[in-house]
Amino acid sequence: MLRTPGLLALFVAKLLSTFGSWLTLLALPWFVLVTTGSPVKMSAVLAAEFLGVVTLGLPSGRVVARLGVRRTMLICDAARVPLMALIPLLHQAGWLSLPALLVVSFSLGVFTAPYVSSQRLILADLLGPTRGTDEKLLARANSLIDGATRVAALAGPALGGLLIALLGPAQVLWIDAGTYLISYLILAFFVRPPAPVVADTNRASPRASDERAATFAGLRHALRHRALRLFVLALTLVTTSVPAVFICLQVLVMDELGGDPRTLGLLTGANGAGLAIGSLVAVAGLGRMNNTALTGAAMLQCAPLWLLLVDHALAVAGGLFLVGLATPLLAATVNTRVTLRTPAPIRPHVMTAVTTTENLAAFVGYTAAGPALQLSGLRTVLAVIATLAALGAITFAMALRADDSPPALPNQRPREPRRHRRTPAIHEPATGTERNP
Template sequence: MTAVEPRSRRGLVAVLTALAAGWTGTRLLNIAMPWFVLTSTGSATATGLVVFAQMGPYVLCQVLAGPLIDRIGPKRISVWGDVTAAVFLAAIPLAYQLDVLSLPVLMVLIALSGAAEGPANIAKSVFIPAAATAAGMRLERATGISGAIERTASTVGPAVAGVMVGAFGGPSVLWGTAALTALSGLIIAVGTVDPRREPDEDEDADAGYLTRLRGGVEFLRREKLLLMISGMITVTNLLDQGWSAVMLPLWAKESGYGPETVGLLFSVMSGASVAASLIAAAWGHRLPRRTVFLLGFIIGGVPRFILMAFGAPLWLIIGVFVIGGLGSGFLNPIIGAVQYERIPAAKLGRVTTLTRSMAWAGIPFGGLVASGFVALAGLSGAMLVVGGLYLAAILLPGLRPEWKQMKQAPVPKQREPEREKECVGSGGG
């Protein structure tokens, strides 16, 4: 009779809690920073530049951190990244209070925080497969719960940020962002251990940094499905970032609304997506992935651009955001499950950072692209253009034959003592 390690959810709970803290802080930042820059300068271009300053280093440093995550483990990268990012985030409201926060200073501080936070965030995701296995949980369920937590943070964060920005101003909200980022690092420090690997699991174990990075690139080049998903999300993330950082605040300002309305729209969409993520956690393994993924992407992305461009009333826009949230809530659980099934554990850091960085590569340019569209076509015209590009970005790659590989992988059978089988039951995973 072989020994079976006892199931433990401690690591999974710690990782998900740390992600919740970090995601909530990020959502505060996403509302507070664009609104602060827009109202301080009155310039959509300046807002786009600040977003670029944050997200450029964020994406670049994620790519560079991949081989380090695989070599030294995700724990140290996550902890030190969070602590460093928290310091630079806290420096922004401090500089504002000291009346030394010029636009160049703001861009430097936000760039440094992004450079630290990018590797920290991606490192946390590397814990999930091993933590789910230790907890005896399906990947679809673990990624569904993770998605629900992310969406909950996206519900609470913008709502709180909208109220706080309206009451205290954007810079004051960044104290909360810094505190939540530091808390995320603390939870990882005390609640997790690096995932254990077998000695022969990684053929690049003794290789140098560049060789390990190249190994991740070569693996990803062979995985056409992961490339297609990353390419699709590269475009949609760019458009989403331009919409949320430039178009939505500008729409709220021109329509006579305030940051509270911006926070409300984010929150109702995220609240609906929480329900969808919970459905994915419970029954995601029974749903057709490709169909759910493509329909969810279209419903979650396209209609909002059309309604806002044609000046629909706020109650109708809110309703569309609810429906869009239900569609988009399925996306991240499906993406996460597909990635964890197809990427070997020894290459998870390198390949995940590459796919994530590809998906996020357009984000630094989102604000600049959106501000350019607004300058050329006006706000309504820009929203229609972006909506059309969004639909094309989904359908053109989504109908290719590679997407048939998205179907669920078979669940491996585990050898367990008969007594444990009787005690655990079918609902344990």
């Protein structure tokens, strides 16, 4: 697998861009808070990026389908270089305002959904038409690329805090712009998947109605396929609950664990260490794991969240480490099953639908945690988080049991319902074509 041309280059590009994103995740809120003194404005800038992801997530599937995954990634990286550099540039010129920050943050989010979807889909192209349908091999490749995110999650926060202290938040944003540029160059010169050969007899320009229907083709396919529907539901439950943990951690440290910021660093680092080690485990062993082992991993992700109710820093750190350990296994499994259970012509639409759903769930988790903490208290919110994660693990296990469908062939197109006389630009699967109605 590691000898696959372009795979290690893709790993490096992912590592650099995700590291830069972690720098921004620390530097941008701090920059807004320092320059405006308003936590509300800080939250608004962060929410604007999520809004960009969610608002244009589904339509971006049409962009990926038209341009192809590699070209989409190049465009997204190229666009985010000047967007990220615009913030410190306007600040130095004295022209930076809150509306400008909101526009830039929203625009960065617009390019996130198509980039993430393309990054997940390009793996099957890199492996080739035969190896790209090997579920075990594709799962290991997904684990490798996902591992770049986990390593960056371990190193990014620690180095980000140091760089902010040494250089200032505005200068750190220049570094993030540079990582996007380097990622673009790596993709342009070293990531060149073989062109897929897709039989397509319909070269006519698609009608506007077909384009609009294609926007929701991926979502409909995921909802009609029983296993994918359950996988997406499990992903929604987990990504709603787990991100909220990190909102609660600050309150937990401040109110019950002594108020020492080093304790917060210990807890965040424990989760990052679990994510990094879990990625190594996934790369080495995911291809040999059966459904029973994957179900155990799902339980390992949710059960330790109850340790957060224990009033002891080491118990909380242990729980977060175990949650991180299991997360890469589940993430790579979902990405692999979604790719292989979807016919190639509509994979961009399905993956962007999944990415949009994932980001919307995380947005809900982030925004709901604060008010819930004020209304119900820390213990109640942590218990709700653990319960939602447990429901997600149960749903994931149900999805594994329901997933007895063979992988879709690389060039297979969904069967068109008989009632349609015309041939749309992008076909949708009829309900009867699925083995699991």
